Amino acid sequence: MPVETRAIAGATVHIFPDSEAACHAAANQIARTIHDAVASRGRAVLGLATGQTPLPVYRRLVELNRAKEVSFAKVSTYNLDEYYPMAPGDTQSYRYYMEQHLFQHVDLAVNAAHVFDGTVPASFANEYAAQVDGWIAREGGLDLQLLGIGRNGHIGFNEPSDATTDEAVKLPSRVMNLHTVTITDAAHEFGGEGDVPRQAITLGVGTILAARSILILAFGARKAEIVAQALRGPITPKVPASLLRTLPEGRVTWLVDHAAISAVAG
Ligand code: F6R
Numbered sequence: 525m526p527v528e529t530r531a532i533a534g535a536t537v538h539i540f541p542d543s544e545a546a547c548h549a550a551a552n553q554i555a556r557t558i559h560d561a562v563a564s565r566g567r568a569v570l571g572l573a574t575g576q577t578p579l580p581v582y583r584r585l586v587e588l589n590r591a592k593e594v595s596f597a598k599v600s601t602y603n604l605d606e607y608y609p610m611a612p613g614d615t616q617s618y619r620y621y622m623e624q625h626l627f628q629h630v631d632l633a634v635n636a637a638h639v640f641d642g643t644v645p646a647s648f649a650n651e652y653a654a655q656v657d658g659w660i661a662r663e664g665g666l667d668l669q670l671l672g673i674g675r676n677g678h679i680g681f682n683e684p685s686d687a688t689t690d691e692a693v694k695l696p697s698r699v700m701n702l703h704t705v706t707i708t709d710a711a712h713e714f715g716g717e718g719d720v721p722r723q724a725i726t727l728g729v730g731t732i733l734a735a736r737s738i739l740i741l742a743f744g745a746r747k748a749e750i751v752a753q754a755l756r757g758p759i760t761p762k763v764p765a766s767l768l769r770t771l772p773e774g775r776v777t778w779l780v781d782h783a784a785i786s787a788v789a790g
Contacts, residue, residue: 525549526779532755532788533769537778539785543743544580546779550739551584553777554668555594557737561667568599569660571669571727572626573680574618577741578670582625589630596632600663602656603639604671604680604732607721608649608699610642616713617642640697640725653697653725660731669735673742676705677750677763681726685761692761693770695728729767738768738776742784751780752787 526538526549540546554570561568572578588594603618612619619639627637638659644652660666671679678684683703685692701723702710711717732738742751754765755778761767768776 530790532778534771534773535755535768535776535778536774537755537780537785540779540781543577543741543781546741546743546781547578547580548584550578550581550670550741550779551588553739554581554585554670555588557668558594558596558599562598565664566598567663568667569663569665570599570601571666571732571735572601572603572622573670573672573741574603574605574621575672577672577743579625581670581741585626586629596630596636599632600636601627601632601638602660602666602727604669605724605726606640606642608640608642608723608725609646610721612639612641612643642725649699649725653699653728657697657728657731666731666735667737669732669738671732671738671740671765673740673747673750673754673765674703674706675709675746675750676703677754677765678703678706679729679732679740679764679768681706681724682729682732682764684764687761689759689761689767689770692729692764693733693767694730697726697728697731699723700726729761729764733767733771736775738771739779740765740768740776741779743781745783745786747784748787751778751784755788 528539530537558568606618610617707720710720714720759766
């Protein structure tokens, strides 16, 4: 249970005592979304995130699946991003992360778990990413998108940009050059900045914003400054998470701990 809930700039912000409790609540919300979507249209389509932040979400979803409290049999998943280029079996790939933490432990069909293929030819990668947008649309759109936030405000790998807000909110899935902050933050996983891929394929801001509901997780003091900018600063593609505020009230829920919300004045 959150210790406090605030309405900030059209978003609901649930504040939890710790990240574990917040991730538990996120997993329960995902399970409820699956039940409701399967009950109403026979399937559920989820947008998933990787990184450190959502790990306990996947642990809890695996527990719920084992306890038969949620089934993934009628679920399709689309991951936010994959490094480019990247082999799916590489232990640093997001495909590998998802297999390790969720896919191999639950009753999700192998052809329903989509992570961008980091081996597509460079000349075809943007076209391929746009095709994935088409698959999501044909599946009826994302019922729920799970997000983390980068220290530079990125969502997925939509990095800060000089685009106009009107352009940015429509951006399709595509190849992105990674921002220096993203490369620095990924360095420990790759054994040094020099080995971090310089590009990724990401779901676009437009694809993310089209989700029927969005859960965004942020924990720890290192996220406090960017959470404050996303919630209280200008709505700008320079802070991609601030673009969530272009959505109607009620679509976006933040799940945070005290440290992550500490720079947002009451
Ligand atoms: C991951 C993703 C990224 C992360 C963000 C935070 O699929 O799209 O936007 O959510 O970089 O990463 P962590 O959770 O490691 O702090």
